[in-house]
Amino acid sequence: MSRPSLRRAAPAALALTCVLGIAACTDKAETGGSSTSAGAGGASGPITVNATDTTCELSATTANAGTITFEITNAGSKINEFYLYGAGDRIVGEVENITPGLKRELKVEVTEPGTLTTACKPGMVGDGIRAPFTVTGTATAASADQKVAKAIVDYKAFVASEADEFVEGTEKFVAAVKAGDVAKAKSLYAQARHPWEAIEPVAESFGDLDPKIDGREDVIAEGMAFTGYHRLEKDLWTSGLQKDSGAIADQLLADVKEIAAKSKTVDPTALSIANGAKALLDEVATGKVTGEEERYSHTDLWDFDGNLEGSRQALAALRPVIAERDPALQKALDARFTELSSLLGTHKAGADYKSYTALTDADIKALTVSLDALSEEVSKVPGVVEAK
Numbered sequence: 001m002s003r004p005s006l007r008r009a010a011p012a013a014l015a016l017t018c019v020l021g022i023a024a025c026t027d028k029a030e031t032g033g034s035s036t037s038a039g040a041g042g043a044s045g046p047i048t049v050n051a052t053d054t055t056c057e058l059s060a061t062t063a064n065a066g067t068i069t070f071e072i073t074n075a076g077s078k079i080n081e082f083y084l085y086g087a088g089d090r091i092v093g094e095v096e097n098i099t100p101g102l103k104r105e106l107k108v109e110v111t112e113p114g115t116l117t118t119a120c121k122p123g124m125v126g127d128g129i130r131a132p133f134t135v136t137g138t139a140t141a142a143s144a145d146q147k148v149a150k151a152i153v154d155y156k157a158f159v160a161s162e163a164d165e166f167v168e169g170t171e172k173f174v175a176a177v178k179a180g181d182v183a184k185a186k187s188l189y190a191q192a193r194h195p196w197e198a199i200e201p202v203a204e205s206f207g208d209l210d211p212k213i214d215g216r217e218d219v220i221a222e223g224m225a226f227t228g229y230h231r232l233e234k235d236l237w238t239s240g241l242q243k244d245s246g247a248i249a250d251q252l253l254a255d256v257k258e259i260a261a262k263s264k265t266v267d268p269t270a271l272s273i274a275n276g277a278k279a280l281l282d283e284v285a286t287g288k289v290t291g292e293e294e295r296y297s298h299t300d301l302w303d304f305d306g307n308l309e310g311s312r313q314a315l316a317a318l319r320p321v322i323a324e325r326d327p328a329l330q331k332a333l334d335a336r337f338t339e340l341s342s343l344l345g346t347h348k349a350g351a352d353y354k355s356y357t358a359l360t361d362a363d364i365k366a367l368t369v370s371l372d373a374l375s376e377e378v379s380k381v382p383g384v385v386e387a388k
Helices: 146-178 181-197 209-214 228-239 245-263 270-288 300-325 328-344 360-379 381-385
Strands: 032-039 046-050 055-056 063-064 065-073 080-085 089-099 104-109 114-120 131-134
Touching: 046 080, 046 114, 046 328, 055 131, 065 080, 065 089, 065 245, 080 104, 089 104, 089 270, 104 181, 104 270, 104 381, 146 181, 146 228, 146 270, 146 300, 181 228, 181 270, 181 300, 209 228, 209 328, 228 245, 270 300, 270 360, 270 381, 300 328, 300 381, 328 360, 328 381
Parallel strands: 032 055, 046 065, 063 131
Antiparallel strands: 046 055, 065 104, 080 089, 080 114, 114 131
């Protein structure tokens, strides 16, 4: 799930090459703190970002079109995030779960000039500490390499297929809710959400649809109604179906159909696909392996599986590119994905996953260690597939 207050538009890092022909991005209120820059010249090398609990300092606020690299250091005491937004808060790239003292890198491709917005989010809440960021000049869009082109086609096909499955699963779930069949709705809930979890970085890039569909009650933006899957999850497992549960279900289906259709319009790049694969693993680290996502149904392992499968499929599309440019990395990726998938599979009961509450501390630690090892390898992929 995306944490809506963390991502008003939220990624995705999969957010694709952002074609910017407009003058400026939406200006949002900050959560306090300030954003400053050490210079305004067009940066050709990495741009450093010093993120604290109250500031977001960039070494430059202008860059040349092409691949832009941000090196983010969390010098504060809170977990932080860094975002690059296009117009309407469409996410061009993001890095989540930057713990104090940690340094992370974000590479994005921007091929046309325009004004974007950078944001640090100390504590992972609110709209962030924002500032304008200018891209100048133009760059050749994505490599013409046939393997890269094929990877993009394959990944778009995967997204389209998952989007269709998400609509189909939601239709069945909504029908059960509206019929008052609590047992059936519960049985359909986790599997209906699985395709969403696989393509979150694409789907989450469309405005407030993400929090409407997938927002948790404790993290939705102030003033936003609690709706969508998690509102119905609470109704089914905790409070019982309410008078407005049917209306909530109808709106959920409408929102899912809209976001599924929009997901099919996305034109990713090899770099954005690679970033998305990492973003999905970050989702697991911050919400699924901790048990925070599905606090009423405790179906977090289904979400874990969806995120993992989405990351795997993103990198499967890129496999010919990675294998050609860094065969050792491809071998390591295969080994780490196999290891984590096998470990996750030990927590199945037949075709279903066990409740998160059935996991021991040792189980959670083992999953976390394996996830961290995989994430480390996946974090290397953007540098390998970066357009040359």
